[in-house]
Amino acid sequence: MLKPPHQKYETLYIYGFREGHPDLRNFDEEDLIGYWEEDGIGVLFFHKPKNELVEELIEKYNLILEIKDAVPYSQWNEKRVPQPFEVGPFKIAPFWYEGNWDIIFDPSVVFGEGRHPTTLLMLLASWDFYKEKGLPQSVLDLGCGSGILTLFWAKLSAKVKALDINPLCVRVTKRNLELNGLEGEVLEGDVRTFKDFSCELILANLYKGLLLELFQREEFFLGKAYLVSGFTIGMEEEIKEALKNTPLKLYKRYERENWVCYWLWRS
Ligand SMILES: C[S@@+](CC[C@H](N)C(=O)[O-])C[C@H]1O[C@@H](n2cnc3c(N)ncnc32)[C@H](O)[C@@H]1O
Known part of the structure; x- marks a missing residue:
């Protein structure tokens, strides 16, 4: 930081x-x-x-x-130099840019400077979710990185909890919440052993192997809605196959530069 x-x-x-x-x-x-x-x-x-x-x-x-x-x-x-960008109603910028921003953040050296296709898909799907379903009571951000998704939902007034295995991500996310005067719980931990998935909306921008592991865990289905990303078009068949054995149903699909994001519902 x-x-x-x-x-x-x-x-x-x-x-x-x-x-x-x-x-x-x-x-x-x-x-x-x-x-x-x-x-x-x-x-x-x-x-x-x-x-x-x-x-x-x-x-x-x-x-x-x-x-x-x-x-x-x-x-x-x-080589994605952190820069200001907009999602939904929010102008978002690394805190060193002068301007009138809704959300500022320190991207530091962790994942989540905001414009990676999977992050953008998660942010766009988040805004889509908000427009269609309103504010979820609670949001859990699995693999929070810089905390960009956590900041987005906290700014919308959701009760947020974030988790990352990397202690630097935990520090950066906490600092970024502070920078914006926002509140949230930020935990260090491994999603593979994490148990408390009871949450209305679960965000998981991870990677295919980790998603497949999560889809095999009973506790993971304590959520109601899920936005998941971190897989490409070529990986979709495997993801869809794994989802068949779960209570999760695909509601919407988003795609950008070969990356995919799913909005899933627990049936
Ligand atoms: C693709 S980044 C997503 C960051 C941010 N949520 C975003 O959308 O830009 C994935 C994050 O998951 C974290 N991660 C990887 N394996 C993990 C695990 N087993 N448990 C918890 N977090 C993990 C990484 O440290 C990284 O910050």
């Missing part, structure tokens, strides 16, 4: 360690952007090169360095 004296992201200095280390979660330093943990790797992101510091951390925590890289922020996130 951006914190003073840093005003913008320029080059990301990235150090990735096998398995990471729990103490790195609380590590702080003035040029630190954040600590990311996912899939057996822990990654420190800095605004400046930190070779000496990283050597010390390796020594202290017995770390194994697997990634060392310097990437311009403009090349990060599949």
Whole structure:
């Protein structure tokens, strides 16, 4: 996340360690952007090169360095430079853009700068849902990333809960709610072991394998409506086949640049 004296992201200095280390979660330093943990790797992101510091951390925590890289922020996130965009009634912008925005956010280095086709589909489907069905009592955002979907629903006044496996996503989402004066519960956790799916609307912009796992879990069907994305047209048959064994029925389908989003209802 951006914190003073840093005003913008320029080059990301990235150090990735096998398995990471729990103490790195609380590590702080003035040029630190954040600590990311996912899939057996822990990654420190800095605004400046930190070779000496990283050597010390390796020594202290017995770390194994697997990634060392310097990437311009403009090349990060599949080269989607965070920019203002509009969805439904809301003008949304990274907080460093001057202007009159309804939602501001720090995209940081996590997924969810807003214009990835799956994020946009989820946002557009969310607005479609709101127009057709009104405000759901509660919304659960599985894999919240930067929290962009959580912010959208919180701005519409829904009671929101967000979950992500990556501690940096949890921090960024909390910060983004604060930036907008919005409230919500943000939890760190794995959807594969998460149990409390009782919620009116469940958002799940994940990936095919994880969706297929969720479709096999009884608890997942505690929701009423579902917006799911993170799969391509080529993966749809597999998704549809898996849905046949669930109480979920396809209500609407959205597509953008080969990516698909489904609005599902529990029957
Ligand atoms: C495709 S991104 C979606 C981010 C945001 N919701 C959006 O729509 O832009 C998927 C998110 O799921 C998270 N994730 C991946 N596996 C997960 C798991 N097993 N449990 C919880 N979150 C997970 C990732 O850290 C990532 O932030």
